[in-house]
Amino acid sequence: MKLQLPCDEVTIRSLKVGDFVELSGRLITGRDSAHHWLIKEMREEVLPMMRGSVIYHVGPVVKKHEDGSYSFVAAGPTTSAREEPYQAEVIGRYGLRGVIGKGGMGPKTLAGLQQYGAVYFHAIGGAAQVLAQSVKRVETVFQLEEFGVPEALWVIQVEDFPVVVTMDSHGGSLHAAVDAASKSQLDALLGLSA
Amino acid sequence: MLETSKEQWTARFVEVIARASTQLPPDVVEALRQGRQREDEGSLAARALDTVLRNIELAAGNWQPICQDTGTPLVWIHHPVGMSTRLLTGAFEEAVRQATARQLLRPNAVDPLLDKNTGNGAAPGIPTVHCEEWDEAGVEVRMMLKGGGCENVGAQYTLPNPALKADRNLEGVKRCILDAIYKAQGKGCSPGIIGACFGGDRGSGFLESKRQLLRRLDDRNPIPELDAMEREIFDKANQLGIGPMGFGGSTTVLGVKIGYLGRLPASYFVSVSYMCWANRRAGAFFAPDGSVTWLE
Structure with missing residues (x-):
């Protein structure tokens, strides 16, 4: 299905684990330094770009053109688990409706998704070219000088950006389900079953 | 000269x-194609591998990362x-x-x-x-x-490991490697390639495990015991059901490569390096x- 950003809570709460979604509209990027920065104090300047939209865990390769504009050269997701301590608070404080990343997140974020009405979108790790093609325009960038290219907060316009819902706002997590099933299988293979 | x-x-x-x-090297692309064929049509695993294969073509054509x-x-x-x-x-x-x-x-x-x-x-x-x-x-x-994503899920074990019922022998080594694959789930961008080393010290063991990743996926280990281990772990890992990106599925690893180094009597390390599909x-x-x- 297709989803336009920013979007409202009802739409997000209708999404379920396993849904394949193509995102269009404006979103912001942010990873390790960005999450620390967003938590440390309220950053009013980025709030309008974040409310109702999603934050994308990515450290892109970016090309700067002669006219001063930027374009994304390669932009696949980075591992989300590192933001587990901060994510729920960032979602709540900035009114995010979701997160894009890879590898999934833990119980604290899952609870945050339920509380605030947001989902975790899993992009295909390593698919930097396919995903960069979906990034149509770089609107602006925050903290570029301080954090460097991969860690800056890039505000981008995307079109039909392909993702899978792997954690929803009802407590569902594909990651928890696959982990549990593979653990049983491992125990069976190694003869460790209780 | x-x-x-x-x-x-x-x-x-x-x-x-x-x-x-x-x-991407041709043997890796071929292994990904074979993985795609094993996955059910319409599954998240199949969709993930389709995107991966399309990405490989785009990158190669444009000489982009x-x-x-x-x-x-x-x-x-x-x-x-x-x-x-x-x-x-x-x-x-x-x-x-x-x-x-x-x-x-x-x-x-x-x-x-x-x-x-x-x-x-x-x-x-x-x-x-x-x-x-x-x-x-x-x-x-x-x-x-x-x-970095795959580097972060690398793991080092010391034998014996009671929780895994892993003793100081090749069976124990296999158990550690399988456990590392389970623990990685999809976080290292599965389907991954496993480079492992038993013996050595903490530094040399990891280095040798990485050097194993230089091998072609379709080669055979010239040491029969290691060749058998590589095949057994490959088969068992792909029964874990973790699948591409951890979405579930039958393609969890694309290859397993194992080497060894001498060890001290007191130490028995098993070092496991995980390489993402983008090998x-x-x-x-x-x-x-x-x-x-x-x-x-």
């Missing part, structure tokens, strides 16, 4: 880096007697800076003391260049770009007459 300047070696190494970053995390450049150079290892290492470091300026690599090195990205791709220990003398007249370069290997042989042969 190989009387070339540092600048010439730098230019050659930039070409090797460009190939590693943008052109397959993945934005262009990783740590790990390099092994064999050179003839008498060549300067400082020249080769310095040339490779410069090649990383030039490749970064050309967006073949992302500025991927952070100085942890200053907590700042160096901006040029290089920092102490990045790239890691290992030079070794050999009897050939030419120079062989083999490198990989190993991303960006490249190799080249530079002959004395200046010709280049690309190695797979």
